[in-house]
Amino acid sequence: MASNEQRIWNYLKSKGLNDFGVAGLMGNLYAESALNPKNLQQTFEKKLGYTDATYTESVDNGTYTNFVKDSAGYGLAQWTYWSRKQNLLNFAQAAGKSIGDLDMQLDFLWKELNDGYRGVLDLLRNATSVLEASNEILFKFERPANQGISVQEKRANYGQVYFDKYASTEKGGDVAMSNSPLVDYTLISPNKTSPRRGEIDTVTIHCVVGQCTVESLGALFAKSSRGASSNYGVGKDGRIGMYVEEKDRAWCSGGKDKNGNPIRVNGISGSDNDHRAITIEVASDTTHPYAVTDAAYEGLIRLLVDICKRNPGIKRLRWLGDKSLVGETDKQNMTVHRWFAYKSCPGDYLYERHSAIAEEVNRRLDAEILETEDDDMDAAKFKEMWLEMRKELQDNDAGQWSEAARAWAISNGLINGNGSTVDGEPNCMWADVLTREQFITVLYRFAQIMGKA
Ligand SMILES: [Zn+2]
Known part of the structure; x- marks a missing residue:
């Protein structure tokens, strides 16, 4: 007989979830129960004097009668709350199955998701990363006491193991856009529009106005009250953070003029810009000219090279420092926040280096192409x-x-x-x-x- 994990994967795939969705859900189930449907919450084994097996047996044969109200987590999803345990018990009895039966619990899980979590299910069908799917389950379905970053990462990592093992060989077949493999730290912000409208064809470099780390920038964007985010951030040490996946629009380049009126450049507003741009916040000084560290500058260049390599809409960077060219990405595909808002962003330090940034990124892209061509030596x-x-x-x-x-x-x-x-x-x-x-x-x-x- 197939292993529990194989059976669970096949079951969830057969229900129409995509690979990311199944992996994200399974990572959470693993964190709850190690995928053991007879799993009784560890702390209750001693308290109640039962093992996984004897608890299951006693519920099945009716000698243990406090299953619903004992507050002990049980089963694949560690159902704990009394009404959910009541429903699980009723479901098992109606099906004539053991309370610890894997197939019965999968059917019950599926019913719960359909009855009360349609939004979660939609996301699991269309998820574009394991992390996205895993966090959806964590925040909206499992809702454990600790939902911190380390828990998010741990569960997504569990899910990734299943993804790598079982996902179809055309991994990424589900995703139109990828994220940078250079990311050192991820904390997805609620401040985003998902998915972005249209193709990525622009990059917009911003300055943070603070010599921050990718973690502290992430903490800022994690607050919905902040109402702001960026796709990526580069910390003062050059490390790279991701806050909004590339498939989504970050809330980064919006703003008003000095009289509080909305600004459009060639009909394009700051938020329109973010629909087509990958936005990057770079740690900077808090005063003019908002200088960035050498490490942050190098991190920015590395990230931009990677973005150009992965996004067919931005094969190389073009910068003429000409606001009137906004939208004409064949001439200029870098924009700056100061064009869309009454702000000095990205600060003169980065603004004055936009030509040099484009030049260096293009130089590295050309060097990589030459290297690749050398690898492809042919007879001619x-x-x-x-x-x-x-x-x-x-x-x-x-x-x-x-x-x-x-x-x-x-x-x-x-x-x-x-x-x-x-x-x-x-x-x-x-x-x-x-x-x-x-x-x-x-x-x-x-x-x-x-x-x-
Ligand atoms: Zn800005």
């Missing part, structure tokens, strides 16, 4: 390089040691050169290779001199 490329090398060998450089022999060969007509001259001398291509055809010609001429041909 080899021929071209071989001819190039022969041209170098033909520049008539010859060693002093062969001087007498060369003079003799020329005076006897053994070697005549290729018809061109170098510094007034016939080009005899001294360092080039000799073909069999040339070899036999030289021999023939030698034989003629000797009167043998």
